[in-house]
Amino acid sequence: MRTPAPRLVSPPGGAVAVADFPLDGGEWFGRHRHGAHQLAWAPEGVLAVRAHARTWVLPPSVALWIPAGTPHSTGATAPALLRSLYFRPERCPIAWPGPRVVPVPALLRELIAHLAREGNRLPAAARERAEHVVLDLLHPVEVTTVRAPLPRDPRARRVAEALRADPADGRTLAQWGTAVGASARTLARAFVTDTGLPFGRWRTQLRLQAAMPLLAAGGTVSAVARRVGYGSPSAFVAAFRRGVGVPPGAYFAPRAG
Structure with a gap:
């Protein structure tokens, strides 16, 4: 800094x-x-x-x-x-x-x-x-910030950092548990306790965070959806709308005026 x-x-x-x-x-x-x-x-x-x-x-x-x-x-x-x-x-x-x-x-x-x-x-x-x-010309729009804080628990944090490096990794909590030496239940509890989000919701937020710079750089919705782990552009657009409040096109497209 x-x-x-x-x-x-x-x-x-x-x-x-x-x-x-x-x-x-x-x-x-x-x-x-x-x-x-x-x-x-x-x-x-x-x-x-x-x-x-x-x-x-x-x-x-x-x-x-x-x-x-x-x-x-x-x-x-x-x-x-x-x-x-x-x-x-x-x-x-x-x-x-x-x-x-x-x-x-x-x-x-x-x-x-x-x-x-x-x-x-x-x-x-x-x-x-x-x-x-x-x-x-300053008129606020209602959008939601995308939060994906890192958990404090060291095993859950290893999972979170691995997903930050590769948001498209689709392993389940049970599979992650095998990798980091914890049960799926322990990891699930750690994510809720430390981040305030269930693991599935946290991973969605992380994927949306990862998608934003890619979309802003001009990536297509279909290419970005694949890059961050979505099987179809429509599923990604739906997740973006739920998480941010507007679809990607409304958030990233330049507005006339």
Whole structure:
């Protein structure tokens, strides 16, 4: 983890500042908080944000609103560009109490790029108009974060780490028990106790987590479904809809606007 060294656009008197942070794959900014509201977005690559014991995986089609004072960490599984907008709370009409996923349609994308590129050179009135339109375009969508925490029990953790390495591994708990020296019942109990999820649900969550960067990178639904262990694209789409709240096409496709 490192301390951010951004390219910053922060005009005197402006209500919104924009900062760019290039991220290497696997790189994270450690847990921190801001005095301003933050809109975290990756125009390139896939962003991940951890806050409130949840992890959001964010392709370029969506961003995450992070209220001022919220402890969080930010990273990427592959090279990405984090473009953050910071909103002064005293001049911001949005008062969402917790993080919210918002779509990034074409108009919002272009406005953010405009502020990032021209913000320091815009006349105050023009910049203020652009900032107001950005705020008008922020509308939260209801999606569920995908959780697959590692269990503390060392035998269950071995199973979890093996599945992280190969989400398509379809072995049953009894078969895993033979591999790690525990009964299926012991492993099942460990997953529920340590993660709050039955093993089957935990594995589904893990597969969805693994699928998100692949889909964001342009993988087809059928190819990604096979890669993470689903026998058919329809089964994968159904699992994604149940787990996230929307089908993959709605979450990853760029939105018009």
